[in-house]
Amino acid sequence: MVVRAGARRLQEHRRRIADRRFALRLAGAAAVAALATAPFALLVALVERQWTPLHRIDENAARRLHSLATDHPAWTRTLRVMSDWVWDPLTLRCAVLAVTVWLLYRRAWRLAAWSATTAVTGGLIGLWAKLLVERARPSLSDPVAHAPGYSFPSGHAMTAATSCAILLLIALSLVPRRGRPVCWALAVASVVGVGFTRVALGVHWFSDVVGGWLLGAAVVTLTTWAFEAWRTDAGLRRTPPAQGLEPELRTERPEEPQTRAA
Numbered sequence: 001m002v003v004r005a006g007a008r009r010l011q012e013h014r015r016r017i018a019d020r021r022f023a024l025r026l027a028g029a030a031a032v033a034a035l036a037t038a039p040f041a042l043l044v045a046l047v048e049r050q051w052t053p054l055h056r057i058d059e060n061a062a063r064r065l066h067s068l069a070t071d072h073p074a075w076t077r078t079l080r081v082m083s084d085w086v087w088d089p090l091t092l093r094c095a096v097l098a099v100t101v102w103l104l105y106r107r108a109w110r111l112a113a114w115s116a117t118t119a120v121t122g123g124l125i126g127l128w129a130k131l132l133v134e135r136a137r138p139s140l141s142d143p144v145a146h147a148p149g150y151s152f153p154s155g156h157a158m159t160a161a162t163s164c165a166i167l168l169l170i171a172l173s174l175v176p177r178r179g180r181p182v183c184w185a186l187a188v189a190s191v192v193g194v195g196f197t198r199v200a201l202g203v204h205w206f207s208d209v210v211g212g213w214l215l216g217a218a219v220v221t222l223t224t225w226a227f228e229a230w231r232t233d234a235g236l237r238r239t240p241p242a243q244g245l246e247p248e249l250r251t252e253r254p255e256e257p258q259t260r261a262a
Contacts, residue, residue, distance in 0.1 A: 058205040062138050065200040069144045076144050076201070083145075083197040087190060089155055092163035093119060099170055108254045110230055111246050115166050118223045122162035122216055126155050129215065138202050145201035153211035154204045160194040161216025169224070173244030180242070 103112035135152035195209035248254040
C-alpha cells in the first residue's frame with residue numbers, strides 16, 4: 001500500500017509539472033506564431049508591390065475565375081451558399097466550440113485547451129496580419145460578391161485551415177482506421193474548397209488564400225507541438241498525427257497515465 005501510494009504521488013507530481021509546462025508551451029507557441037506573422041506579412045507586402053510573377057498569377061486567377069462566375073449564375077449562387085454558410089468562419093468556429101465543450105465534458109482538459117488556444121490564436125493572428133498588410137481586395141468589373149475589410153490573408157482560408165485541422169485531429173482519435181481516409185478527404189476538400197470559392201467570387205487574390213493556409217498551418221503546427229510535448233512529460237505515448245492527438249478519447253478516462261500503450 002505504501003509503495004502504491006508513493007507511486008501515485010509521483011504520478012500526480014509528474015502530471016502537475018507536465019501541466020505547468022503545457023501551459024507555458026501553449027502560450028509560447030501562440031507567441032511564436034504571432035511573432036512569425038510580422039516578417040511574413042512584410043514579405044508578402046513587398047512581394048505584392050515589387051514581384052511581377054506573383055502579381056501576374058493573382059491577376060490571371062482573378063480574371064479567369066471571375067469570367068466563369070459571371071457566365072454561370074447558378075454555379076455562382078452555389079459558391080456563395082458554400083462560402084457564406086457551410087464554410088463561413090462563424091460556422092466553423094461554432095463547430096470547434098461545440099467540440100471543445102464536448103472535450104470538457106469528457107474531462108479531456110488539455111485537449112480542450114489545445115483546441116481553444118489554436119482557434120483563438122488563429123483568429124487573432126489573421127486579424128493582426130490584415131491590419132498590418134492593409135491589402136486591398138480585388139476590384140473587378142461586374143462583381144458577383146462583396147466582402148468588407150482588407151484582403152490579406154484570407155480570413156475564410158485561415159479559419160478553414162485551423163478549424164478543419166482541429167476537427168480532423170480530434171476525429172482521427174475516435175474513428176476506426178478504415179474511417180480515417182474519409183475524415184482526411186472531408187478536411188482537405190473543405191480547406192481547398194474555401195480557398196477556391198473566395199477567389200472565384202472575386203473577394204480575394206490567390207495569394208491571400210495561400211497566405212491564410214500557411215498561417216493557419218503554422219499555428220496548428222506550433223500548438224500541436226506543445227500538446228505532444230505535454231504527452232511526453234505526462235508519460236503518455238507519442239502518436240503520429242495520422243492517429244489523432246489523443247487516442248485515449250476512446251476510453252472512459254482520457255489523459256490518464258494508465259492508458260498508455262506498452
